[in-house]
Amino acid sequence: MSETVPLSWAPVLEPVLATAEARRLGGWLRAEEDAGKAIYPPRGCRLKALELTPLDAVRVVILGQDPYHGPGQAHGLCFSVPEGVAPPPSLKNIFKELESDLGIIAPAHGNLQHWAQQGVLLLNNTLTVQQGQAGSHAGKGWDAITDACVAAVAERQEACVFILWGSHAQGKAARIPALHEEDRHLLLKSPHPSPLSAHRGFFGSKPFSRANAFLEQNGRGSVDWRL
Numbered sequence: 001m002s003e004t005v006p007l008s009w010a011p012v013l014e015p016v017l018a019t020a021e022a023r024r025l026g027g028w029l030r031a032e033e034d035a036g037k038a039i040y041p042p043r044g045c046r047l048k049a050l051e052l053t054p055l056d057a058v059r060v061v062i063l064g065q066d067p068y069h070g071p072g073q074a075h076g077l078c079f080s081v082p083e084g085v086a087p088p089p090s091l092k093n094i095f096k097e098l099e100s101d102l103g104i105i106a107p108a109h110g111n112l113q114h115w116a117q118q119g120v121l122l123l124n125n126t127l128t129v130q131q132g133q134a135g136s137h138a139g140k141g142w143d144a145i146t147d148a149c150v151a152a153v154a155e156r157q158e159a160c161v162f163i164l165w166g167s168h169a170q171g172k173a174a175r176i177p178a179l180h181e182e183d184r185h186l187l188l189k190s191p192h193p194s195p196l197s198a199h200r201g202f203f204g205s206k207p208f209s210r211a212n213a214f215l216e217q218n219g220r221g222s223v224d225w226r227l
Helices: 007-017 020-034 048-052 089-102 142-154 166-174 207-217
Strands: 060-064 120-124 161-165 186-190
Touching (some): 007 142, 161 207
Parallel strands (some): 161 186
16 A cells, blocks of 8 residues: 555554555555546545544544545545535535534535544545445455454543444444443444435434533543534
């Protein structure tokens, strides 16, 4: 892989990146790019979630599926888009729930970097995608890497909140034994914020206030969800 692993995550990821599976992933990505295919996010942004949120700073984990596949949208944080890019429908629904839950008015942009800098790990399961083809890089080797990241957070003694929107995120969490061995973490499960499912229980689930209440009860402060 061409990405530089952030220092705090290196002990977690170096053993995984040394595997044959990870080497195959790196070689396959290079071949796809050499063939002229547009891959998102661009090189240098694919581990941005880990760069902005060191392992020892993680207080909340939000799990996404794979990056946005439109030009200019993906920048390495799940559900987030750079400033100047219109928020996609799922992110708009996240902002609707944020307003309903905490009274925070939706921002004029969709960049969630402020959350990441406060210890909210915005991690997609698959960290790359081909332009215009959602899910195109699933099953190519990213799962082992992102599973290791989630497991590393779950194995820490500090209490953490895992926000699991939709069956894909919940299925990933089910693969992490440490998440289910003790009660020190809070798992918040609801339908995905997609327009296809948000009305089935995402709206009204109050993930932001529930996360903050748990963090405060466990001496980890609260997240300022304003953007």
